[in-house]
Amino acid sequence: MRVLFAGTPAVAVPSLEALVGAGFDVVAVLTRPDAPIGRKRVLTPSPVAARAAELGIDVIRAARVDAHAIAAITAVAPDVAAIVAYGGLVPPAALTIPRHGWVNLHFSLLPAWRGAAPVQRSVMAGDDITGAVTFQLEQGLDTGPVFGTLTEAVAPADTAGELLARLSHSGSVLLAQTLSAIYAGTASPRPQAGEVTLAPKLTLEDGHLDWRHPALALNRQARGVAPEPGAWTLLDGQRIKLEPVLLRPDVTALAPGAVALHGKSVLVGTGSHAVELTRIQPAGKKMMAAADWARGMASLESVVFE
Incomplete structure (x- = not known):
């Protein structure tokens, strides 16, 4: 199965590695453009772009999924797109390119903490349990049906960074399992159920x-x-x-x-x-x-x- 992987920060790297390790044909990586880092503001590839280069995978750099990015995605003809913290919205015109759509790894137990900072908001709210899900991406904000779920206890001293690091590794396994089920034709996504909470980006x-x-x-x-x-x-x-x-x-x-x-x-x-x-x-x-x-x-x- 031909996979487009979309992600940008370090927490997305384990998922890219897991898909490659599971034998999927990752035909390209979609990531945000190089950004100035450090006091000298040196243009630096995203962690996902850097790892993709090491793995010999073509990189599509796009600040948003515009017409140029859509053309590049279409050209690699993915069967499915896996997205982990890419950092931008996927418009309807791009959602329909892969025949199996886009599968998002999200670091919360949806519908709890829909949005850009689910782990951070979970810790701030004092949650005892959090987790990660894979779900079918659609036009709504993290509203799609869920393929798989894992849970993770929040320790009293956990920072958001520590918890997110753990979830990035366990979630990478869940993502690979989900794509394997889609490939085998056994995936059965279910609608989200429960109380909706929002996790806006931190300022x-x-x-x-x-x-x-x-x-x-x-x-x-x-x-x-x-x-x-x-x-x-x-x-x-x-x-x-x-x-x-x-x-x-x-x-x-x-x-x-x-x-x-x-x-x-x-x-x-x-x-x-x-x-x-x-x-x-x-x-x-x-x-x-x-x-x-x-x-x-x-x-x-x-x-x-x-």
Whole structure:
């Protein structure tokens, strides 16, 4: 079966490798164009494009599936298209090119968390269980019938990045199994059922911690935005980046945003009990241990995060 693979970030690479490893004929990869990376803004291929080049697979670079991309997809004549975090919508004119349509690997238990940031929103919401599904792509936002499902427990300390990394590997197996079932004629997609929740793309503001909120909500928020866009707060009008914070229910006397040393730990008050800072990156400096940052401050008595 001739497969077009569409994907862009590193989390899509295991799926590309799984399809190649399963013996599918991956005739081309569709990915977003090279992007400027780092301080020097060097144009760099996407992780999927780089891996495709190593595997000797032709690459179609397109910021969106426009007429040019549709012509390139048509030219490789795929029987099915597999899509994992490509980063753009697939228009109706492209959906009908492969005779088996497009199969999307999505990192949530649909219809929960439809959208661009399902794992991040799941962690921020405090879900105990998440997972991944393969489904038939259609015009609606992640609305198509589901081929297969897997579940994954969300550990109390999981960041979105860690959870997504695990799902990218287990999901790659599910995707290969789904395409094998389609090839064998045994696939039987079923309509989605359950409560619909949405997972819009994260913005920088999603990482801004409001210290008036309860500690548990802040813990979930900081883990959900890690590694990108990352948690942050303001100090004297400057943005300070924070790695995920730990719960400290033993300390309740700190006012929201107030910073204090408690033994060797750096604590911040919230709307409930305190949280402990792990690592912090002041403006213009590198990420460092919170204790090292505290030692470099003249005093923490007047330090209040906003």
